[in-house]
Amino acid sequence: MIRTVVTAVFTFFLLTATSCHNIFAPETGDIGKSGLLYNPVMSxxxxxxENFRYAYIYRDSLVYSTLIDSQFVxxxxxxxxxxxxxxYxxxxxxxxxxxxxxxxxxFRPIDLIWNSTLDSSFSYIKGDTLLKTQKTWFDSSNYAEIVKSFQLNLGDNLVIIGSAIFNxxxxxWDNQWRIVKWHDESSF
Structure with a gap:
């Protein structure tokens, strides 16, 4: 009887001590200044x-949805x-x-590799009027166009190479950048 009670108490404490530990969860550690794999502030x-690449690699549709503007095409x-x-x-x-x-x-795995930036420009637009454009980053811009070359590996056998024009x-309202247009120029 005492042996059964001791075994039950020991099992209870063992289950209580290990029940809060998820053996499938990733280990904690230093993964950057923010502690996140993606950047929640898209300034x-x-x-x-960077978040686009993260969303593809980790197949995170929630993060991906935050990158896409409501007027996206x-x-x-x-x-x-x-x-x-x-x-088209x-x-x-x-x-x-x-x-x-x-x-x-x-697809599993998915790997997205940004190769090079082929072109970029930043502009300030008010209403329908373009007020100024510049080829490099400046803080007052509210519109940007960046052309990136990429390689997208889908699964083990499908590779898509090309370039994408992102607007x-x-x-x-929140000072966050989002994609309003993605013109895909890829080939299989």
Whole structure:
């Protein structure tokens, strides 16, 4: 009887001590100044692109959705199988989020490599009027265009190489940069 009680108490304490530890959780450690793998404050378009890469690699659709502006448009070229021609297609934010969520579920692993910045410009726009443009970063800008070359590895066999033209806008409400247009120029 005493042996059963001691065993029960020991088992209870063992379960209590280990029940709060998730053996599948990543180890804690120093992963940067903010303690996060992504940058929650997107004060520059470069931060948005870093978070974009993070969202793809970790298949994090919640982080990805914070990068996409409510007026977002994705533009891509749809080649014609018959005549060698083609046309441009586009879709809005809600379709983009569904398509990217499907991509995140369909492929493991995903690796996105930003290669080089091919071009960039920053502007200040008020209403529909462009007030000034500059090729380098300046603090008063609220619109940016950055052209990046990339390599996207989906699973073990599919590699997409190309470039993307990203248009960014800084929100006047929270001062965060977001992608308003992504013109994809990739090839399989």
């Amino acid at each position: 520059r378009p470069a931060h948005v692109l 994705f533009v891509y070229y749809e080649p014609d199988d018959e005549g060698g021609g083609g046309h 297609e586009s879709w809005p934010r809600d379709v983009e989020l569904r398509a990217t969520g499907g991509l995140f579920r369909a 960014f806008s800084r929100s006047p």
